[in-house]
Amino acid sequence: MSLGHVLLGVLADGPAHGYDLKRAHDERFPAVKTLAYGQVYATLARLERDGLVEVAETTQGAGPERTAYALTAEGRAALLGWLEKPEPAGPYPADDLVRKTVVALRLGADADAYLRRQREVHLARMRELLALQRATDAVDARIVVDHTISHLDADLRWLETAANRLAEGRGR
Amino acid sequence: MTEVHDPLMTAVGLRKAFGRTEALRGVSMSLAPGEVLAVTGPSGSGKSTLLLCLAGVLRPEAGHVQYAGQRLDELSESQRTRLRRRELGLVLQFGQLVPELTGVQNVMMPLLLNRHDRAAARTSSLGWLERLGAGQVADVVPGEMSGGEAQRVAVARALVAGPRVVFADEPTGALDTLSGERVLEALLSSARDTGAAVVLVTHDNRVAATADREIVLRDGRADPRLVT
Ligand SMILES: Nc1ncnc2c1ncn2[C@@H]1O[C@H](COP(=O)(O)OP(=O)(O)OP(=O)(O)O)[C@@H](O)[C@H]1O
Ligand SMILES: [Mg+2]
Numbered sequence: 001m002s003l004g005h006v007l008l009g010v011l012a013d014g015p016a017h018g019y020d021l022k023r024a025h026d027e028r029f030p031a032v033k034t035l036a037y038g039q040v041y042a043t044l045a046r047l048e049r050d051g052l053v054e055v056a057e058t059t060q061g062a063g064p065e066r067t068a069y070a071l072t073a074e075g076r077a078a079l080l081g082w083l084e085k086p087e088p089a090g091p092y093p094a095d096d097l098v099r100k101t102v103v104a105l106r107l108g109a110d111a112d113a114y115l116r117r118q119r120e121v122h123l124a125r126m127r128e129l130l131a132l133q134r135a136t137d138a139v140d141a142r143i144v145v146d147h148t149i150s151h152l153d154a155d156l157r158w159l160e161t162a163a164n165r166l167a168e169g170r171g172r
Numbered sequence: 173m174t175e176v177h178d179p180l181m182t183a184v185g186l187r188k189a190f191g192r193t194e195a196l197r198g199v200s201m202s203l204a205p206g207e208v209l210a211v212t213g214p215s216g217s218g219k220s221t222l223l224l225c226l227a228g229v230l231r232p233e234a235g236h237v238q239y240a241g242q243r244l245d246e247l248s249e250s251q252r253t254r255l256r257r258r259e260l261g262l263v264l265q266f267g268q269l270v271p272e273l274t275g276v277q278n279v280m281m282p283l284l285l286n287r288h289d290r291a292a293a294r295t296s297s298l299g300w301l302e303r304l305g306a307g308q309v310a311d312v313v314p315g316e317m318s319g320g321e322a323q324r325v326a327v328a329r330a331l332v333a334g335p336r337v338v339f340a341d342e343p344t345g346a347l348d349t350l351s352g353e354r355v356l357e358a359l360l361s362s363a364r365d366t367g368a369a370v371v372l373v374t375h376d377n378r379v380a381a382t383a384d385r386e387i388v389l390r391d392g393r394a395d396p397r398l399v400t
Contacts, residue, residue, distance in 0.1 A: 126381035146349075149378070156377040164214055167390065 005042045006130070008052060008071060008079050015056040015070035018044055026142060029093045038072075046068055052078055097155060101162055115163045119156065178241070180205045180369055181226065181337060185235035189223050195221040196232065197392035203337070208360065208370045210380040213389035215306050219373040220265055224387065226371065227262050227339045227389035254332050257285050261330035265341035265373070268326050269314040275301060275325045276310040280334040304358045305351065319346035327355055331362050332357075338363055341373045349378070356382060 010021050010028075026034045047053040052075035057068040071079075073135045097118060106113035126149060133145040178200040188196040195218045203209055204227075211219050224230040226237055228244045237244045239259070244252060256262070261282075269278045277299050283293035301307045306324035309317050317325065323346050330338055343359060344352030356379055363370045372379055380386055388395050 123377070123381045123386070126377060130378065130381060153377050160214075167214075 003039060004052070005045055005079070005082055006035075007040065007047065008075050010039055011053060011069060011075070012079060013072045015068045017066050017068050019066070021069075028141065030148075047075070051075075097159070112163060112166055115159050115166075119159050122152055122156050122159065126156070179203055180207075180240060182238045183226060183235065184238075186222065186225055186237070187234040188218075188225060188230060188232045191279050193311075194392050196225065198235070198394070199389070200235075201394060203369050203371065203389055205336075206363075206367050206369055207324065207385065208372065208383045210383035210386045211368055211371060211373045211389065212375070212380055212386060213324070217389040218392040219389055223341050223371060223373050227260055228256055229262070242288045247264045257282060258333065259336045261333065261335035261338040261368075263326045263330045263338070263340040263343050265321075267343070269322055269329075271314050274309075274311050274313055275306065275317065275321075277329045278314070278325055279332050282329060286333060292376065297332055300332050301325065303362075304328050305354050320351055321350075323347060324355055326353075334366050334368075336366075336368050338368055338370045340370065342375065343372065344374070344376050344379055352376065352378070 006025060007021055010016065012025070012130060016024065018037065021044075022035045022040050044053065048055070048069070051072055053069045054069035054072050055067055059066050061067075090112050100114055100118075101111055103109075104114050129145050129149050129152070133149070134141050136142060181203040183199060183201050186196045186199045187194070199218070199222055201222075211222060213219055221230065228239075233258050236307075239255065244255075247255065251368065254336070270281070273281070276294060279297035279300055280290075280293045283297070285307065298307070298310055301310050301324075304324040304327055306321050306328065307320045309325060312321075314325070323343065327340065327343055330340065338359065340359065344355055347355060360370065360382065362368075369390050370383075372383060374380055
């Protein structure tokens with residue numbers, strides 16, 4: 001997903017200033033990298049040039065001029081077109097969890113101990129996310145957290161399977 | 173008299189074998205009042221056996237379980253039965269509902285055994301079924317319930333008498349994520365309301381993450397390094 005789609009997606013909620021867009025995005029997607037203001041303004045300018053967003057309002061307060069942007073009909077159509085196409089299903093690259101385990105095995109180090117420490121970290125994060133989810137009634141926020149939790153769950157299952165594989169290996 | 177900070181339940185060196193299978197090979201643990209403890213580990217590692225020993229259903233061959241300062245093995249059979257009826261709630265992994273009784277009749281059983289008034293027992297049992305999202309099977313026999321519905325009825329039955337410890341073996345095992353969330357929430361919130369401790373045997377990481385503490389079993393032993 002390009003940053004353009006990200007911003008169009010947030011604007012689907014209603015007109016917003018660049019500053020608010022960044023904030024709304026960072027709040028709603030706590031698991032992904034936060035947006036940089038410079039990036040946001042540059043992308044908004046490009047989206048405006050392409051007719052996907054338009055200036056809804058310009059206000060002059062005490063500070064600098066603030067411009068609110070709104071989704072245009074073309075912007076909405078672009079989002080709908082993007083929704084039509086499912087995303088590729090991966091492949092998911094082996095991440096550092098896997099690398100560390102493999103390195104532990106190659107070194108003859110205590111891979112079990114690593115897997116255990118990692119499980120604790122993952123479980124603690126899952127506990128935080130479950131609490132975060134319980135604290136909100138907003139369906140979209142809950143769905144976003146579900147996604148992060150599901151990935152943590154996949155990692156936890158892998159950690160468990162890996163520990164069981166190690167035990168199986170020792171048993172042979 | 174036990175001190176406030178004393179554990180509600182402790183197990184010391186539990187051993188249990190079935191023929192030549194050593195299901196538990198010396199498990200020790202403790203449970204504080206109001207604590208939520210998860211028991212995890214691979215299939216066959218002894219989780220259900222541990223739960224049944226703690227609940228006084230199975231007798232360990234060695235070691236002992238102590239509840240509120242009393243050793244379970246030193247109680248008479250009738251005292252143990254009384255304890256199981258009044259203080260402990262149990263959700264088993266398999267086939268636990270009485271097949272001839274409807275959902276609400278199954279839930280009412282512990283209350284009737286404790287000599288509660290029938291009409292009052294029925295009302296509170298219906299309330300528990302509603303809370304767990306199983307009101308629709310109040311008048312249905314277990315053979316005609318889905319696996320998840322039967323599981324919710326079993327959870328309602330374990331909670332209805334207000335136990336001090338709830339033991340649940342895979343309470344979300346047959347449920348999709350949202351139904352599991354609902355059952356777990358009902359189980360934990362009712363435990364919080366009454367100050368009950370909860371022991372959850374589970375393969376579900378969401379459930380394990382919700383617990384205060386986790387014991388991981390492997391080959392009949394609580395991995396000491398895995399007790400967090
Ligand atoms: N009633 C029984 N008769 C004979 N063997 C038994 C009995 N109950 C348990 N076992 C054996 O004891 C071991 C531990 O079983 P237990 O049911 O406690 O495992 P578990 O950790 O609950 O597994 P699962 O995750 O599959 O439910 C297993 O090898 C099992 O075959
Ligand atoms: Mg079991």
